[in-house]
C-alpha cells in the first residue's frame with residue numbers, strides 16, 4: 001500500500017509538470033487562509049479582556065478594523081487557493097487527456113480490440129477526471145487537514161496548557177475510531193464504481209442496438225437485465241453510504257465531547273479556589289471557538305483517504321496505459337527506399353489472430369505495378385486480413401509482405417501508410433459533414449479537388465442532390481447515408497489521398513444493379529496509374545481486375561484471368577457458380 005501511494009505521489013508530481021508552482025501556491029494560500037482563521041477568536045479574547053471590570057479598555061475601532069482586514073484577507077486567500085489548485089488540476093487534465101489519446105493512436109488495432117472500447121473511454125476520461133479531482137481538492141485539503149488541528153492545538157496549549165490537555169482528550173480516541181472505520185470501508189467505493197461502469201456500459205450497448213431491440217420486441221429482457229444491474233448498483237452504493245456517512249456523525253459527537261470536557265473542567269477551574277489551575281472567561285471563549293473547528297479536519301481526512309485511493313487506482317490505470325508499448329513500430333533500420341516501387345508481394349505469409357487458429361498458412365501471390373488484382377475466396381478466408389497485413393495493422397507470423405521488394409516491416413510506418421489508400425470493408429465515416437470526412441484523405445484539398453474526387457467516385461450526383469451538398473452532416477458512423485453512398489464517399493476519400501497503391505475491400509452488403517455499375521465505374525477510374533488490390537465479392541467487380549487470386553484454406557489455390565479460371569472449373573467456379 002505504501003509503495004502504491006509513493007508511486008502515485010511520484011507520478012502525480014511528474015504529470016503536474018509546469019503546474020507544480022501553482023500547486024505550491026495553492027498550498028501556500030491554503031496555509032495562510034488557515035493561519036488567519038486562528039486570529040478571530042484571539043481578537044474576541046482581546047475584546048473580552050478589555051471588557052473585564054478592572055481592565056483598561058483598548059481601541060475597539062482598531063480591533064474591528066483588524067478583524068475586517070483578517071476576514072478580507074481570508075476571503076482573498078480562499079479564492080486564490082481554490083483557483084490555483086483548480087487551474088493546475090484542469091491543466092493536468094487537459095495534458096493527460098491529450099497524452100492518453102495521442103498514445104492510443106499509436107497502438108495497433110489488435111491492442112485496442114482486445115479492450116472494450118467503453119473501458120478505454122472510461123479510462124481516458126474517467127480516470128483522468130479522478131486524478132483532476134485529487135489535484136484540485138486532495139493535495140491542498142490533505143495538507144490543511146493536518147495543519148489545522150496541529151496549529152490550533154499549539155495555540156490552546158500556549159494559552160492554557162492544563163485546560164488544553166482536557167479539551168484535546170477526545171482527539172486520540174477520535175483518531176482511533178476513524179482508523180477503524182476506514183478499515184471497514186476500504187475499497188468499497190471501488191466496487192461501487194465498477195458496478196456503475198457496468199450499468200452505463202449496458203445501457204449504451206442497448207441503445208446502440210436499439211433497432212434490434214425494437215424489431216425483436218426485446219424490451220422486457222433488456223429492461224430486466226438493466227434493472228438487475230442497476231439494483232445491484234443501488235444496493236452497493238447504499239451500503240457504501242451506510243459506512244461512509246458514519247464519520248460525519250462520529251466527528252460531531254467527538255467535538256461535542258471536547259466542548260463537554262471544557263465546560264466541566266472550565267467551570268470547575270473558575271469556581272474553584274485552586275491557585276494553580278485557573279482560567280479566565282476570555283480564554284474559555286477562545287477554547288470553545290477553536291473546538292468548533294479543530295475536529296472538522298478529521299472528517300476531511302476520512303473522505304480524503306477515499307479520494308486518494310480512488311485517484312491512486314485511476315492513476316495506476318492511466319499510467320499503465322501510457323506505459324504500454326505500441327506493438328507495431330518502425331524497425332531500427334527502417335529506411336525510405338531511394339528508388340521506390342509499388343509492386344506488392346505476399347511470400348509464404350502465415351498469420352493467426354489467436355495462437356491455435358491460423359488464418360493464412362503460406363499465401364503467396366504478387367501484384368505488379370499498375371496492375372489490378374482481385375482477391376477472392378469464401379467468407380472468412382482471410383481477404384480483409386491480407387489487406388490489413390499490407391498496411392501493418394498486424395505483422396505476419398512467418399513469411400513476408402513486400403512493397404517494391406522491401407519487407408513492410410523494414411519500411412518506416414508512416415512512409416508505408418502514405419503509399420497506400422484503403423477503402424475498408426466496413427466503411428467508417430466520422431460524425432460531421434461529407435466535406436470533413438473527405439478532408440481526412442487530404443487535409444488541404446481545395447473545393448475543386450473535392451468535387452473532382454466525388455465525380456470520379458461517382459458520388460457527385462447524390463452529394464449534389466442533398467440541400468447542403470458537401471456540408472451535409474452524415475451522422476454518427478455515417479448513419480444518414482445508405483451503404484452504397486457511404487462506400488462511394490469512402491472511395492472519394494481514398495482517391496483524394498492520391499497514393500500509388502489502392503486497396504479496396506469491397507463491402508459485402510448488397511447494392512442495386514445501378515449502384516453496382518456506378519461503383520464499378522468508380523473503381524475503374526480510380527485504378528488508372530495505380531497498383532490496385534481489390535477484395536471482390538461481386539462478379540461485376542471481379543471482372544474489372546486483370547488477374548484474379550483465389551484464396552482457400554489459408555493458401556492461394558488458383559490464379560489467372562477470369563477466362564482462365566472459368567476454363568479451369570476449380571474453386572473459383574464453385575464459389576461463384578460460373
Ligand SMILES: Nc1ncnc2c1ncn2[C@@H]1O[C@H](COP(=O)(O)OP(=O)(O)OP(=O)(O)O)[C@@H](O)[C@H]1O
Pocket residue numbers: 113353354359377378379380381382383384385386425508
Ligand atoms: N480481430 C480479429 N480477431 C480474431 N479473429 C479475427 C479477427 N478478424 C478476423 N478474424 C478471423 O479471421 C478470419 C478471416 O477474417 P477476414 O475478415 O480476413 O475474412 P474475409 O475473407 O475478409 O471475410 P469476408 O468475405 O466475410 O469479408 C475469420 O475466420 C475471422 O473470424
Ligand SMILES: [Mg+2]
Pocket residue numbers: 383384385425505
Ligand atoms: Mg472481409
